[in-house]
Amino acid sequence: MLLLEWLERSALADWVAGSLWGYPITLVSHGIGFAIVVGIIFMLSFRLLGMFAGIPYQTVLSYMRLAWAGFLLNFISGCMLFSAQATFFVTSTPFLTKIAAIVIGAVAAVLMQQKAREGARDWDSGTAVPSKVKNMAIVSIVCWSITIIAGRLTAYL
Amino acid sequence: MVQNLIDWALGTSVHTWVLSNSWAWPAMETLHFFGLCFMLGALIIIDTRMMGYFKSVSFDAVHRLLPWVFIGFGVNLITGFVFLLGDPSLYAPNIGFHLKLILIVLGGLNAALYYWKLHGKLGQLETNGDTNSLAKLVGASSLVFWFGVLIMGRMIPYVGTG
Numbered sequence: 420m421l422l423l424e425w426l427e428r429s430a431l432a433d434w435v436a437g438s439l440w441g442y443p444i445t446l447v448s449h450g451i452g453f454a455i456v457v458g459i460i461f462m463l464s465f466r467l468l469g470m471f472a473g474i475p476y477q478t479v480l481s482y483m484r485l486a487w488a489g490f491l492l493n494f495i496s497g498c499m500l501f502s503a504q505a506t507f508f509v510t511s512t513p514f515l516t517k518i519a520a521i522v523i524g525a526v527a528a529v530l531m532q533q534k535a536r537e538g539a540r541d542w543d544s545g546t547a548v549p550s551k552v553k554n555m556a557i558v559s560i561v562c563w564s565i566t567i568i569a570g571r572l573t574a575y576l
Numbered sequence: 577m578v579q580n581l582i583d584w585a586l587g588t589s590v591h592t593w594v595l596s597n598s599w600a601w602p603a604m605e606t607l608h609f610f611g612l613c614f615m616l617g618a619l620i621i622i623d624t625r626m627m628g629y630f631k632s633v634s635f636d637a638v639h640r641l642l643p644w645v646f647i648g649f650g651v652n653l654i655t656g657f658v659f660l661l662g663d664p665s666l667y668a669p670n671i672g673f674h675l676k677l678i679l680i681v682l683g684g685l686n687a688a689l690y691y692w693k694l695h696g697k698l699g700q701l702e703t704n705g706d707t708n709s710l711a712k713l714v715g716a717s718s719l720v721f722w723f724g725v726l727i728m729g730r731m732i733p734y735v736g737t738g
Contacts, residue, residue, distance in 0.1 A: 442734070443730070443731055443734040446730055447726075447727050447730045447731065450726055450727070450729075450730045451723060451726065451727070453609075453613065454612055454613050454616035454617065454620075454723070454726060455616070455617075455620060457613040457617070458613040458614065458615075458616045458617020458618070458620060459617050459620060459621070461613060461614065461617055462617050462618065462621060462641070462644075471640050471641060471644075473637065473640050474637045474638070474640050474641065475633070475634075475637055477632070477633075478621075478630075478633040478634075478637050478638065479621075481630050481632065481633060482620070482621055482624075482630065485620065485624070564610075567606060567609045567610060567613070568606050570609075571602050571605050571606045571609065572602060574602075575602050
């Protein structure tokens with residue numbers, strides 16, 4: 420708790436919470452990164468589950484680099500938002516749920532991406548996507564959905 | 577005009593529904609977030625290809641994501657109306673909301689331009705094929721407008737009534 424209180428008193432937290440534009444700019448960045456990372460990971464996950472057939476697996480895979488750029492933006496802006504209210508966030512159940520879902524969702528996305536790198540060419544030429552990979556896609560969709568829901572609830576509960 | 581809109585909204589059943597269910601607002605917000613990440617996720621893929629990135633991808637393939645853009649837009653149009661009717665005096669006079677509406681109109685006109693001028697040509701574009709400068713402009717404008725919509729939406733609580 421001492422560490423968190425120090426964080427809340429830091430110059431960074433002061434800028435985010437105390438300056439006129441600090442909070443809106445950080446929140447807007449968090450919204451932009453969210454659309455990029457979750458949007459693209461959703462597209463890859465649904466594709467792996469067989470939706471929008473006709474789009475090559477290799478196509479969606481190409482966009483994962485962009486998804487991780489969005490993830491980085493959200494990691495940074497998320498840490499900044501956290502610093503402003505650190506002692507509140509660590510006791511907030513929706514927030515902790517959100518972080519857990521992000522960790523699991525990110526691991527699922529990394530694994531999906533790895534499997535797709537190895538297999539996308541074969542899947543595009545007709546080989547079935549292994550059920551293990553489809554399960555990862557389901558885990559990813561569920562976790563990123565929980566992230567959205569819990570993230571919204573953070574503001575209410 | 578703004579006052580008439582507010583008065584009308586306050587009398588709607590949607591307004592009563594939002595006020596009488598505490599879960600309604602967060603639930604609609606959550607749906608609005610799902611809608612936006614579907615819409616923007618698909619648009620990022622379509623528009624960056626139009627801008628000439630990810631050339632290894634055929635335009636025909638990315639174009640199949642378009643229904644997701646419309647589904648996301650539809651969800652957000654409906655949930656957006658619920659917000660407007662639910663708290664009309666926050667939104668109707670808000671400068672961020674006005675700018676958001678302008679950007680939505682510009683995004684729509686940009687999409688119409690795509691259909692009139694580019695849709696047919698791009699459909700024949702092969703893998704590795706480059707796009708023309710109009711396609712690059714329309715793709716970039718689309719991302720600017722729709723991310724602008726997201727940004728203005730986020731700014732609504734922080735900007736005033738102008």
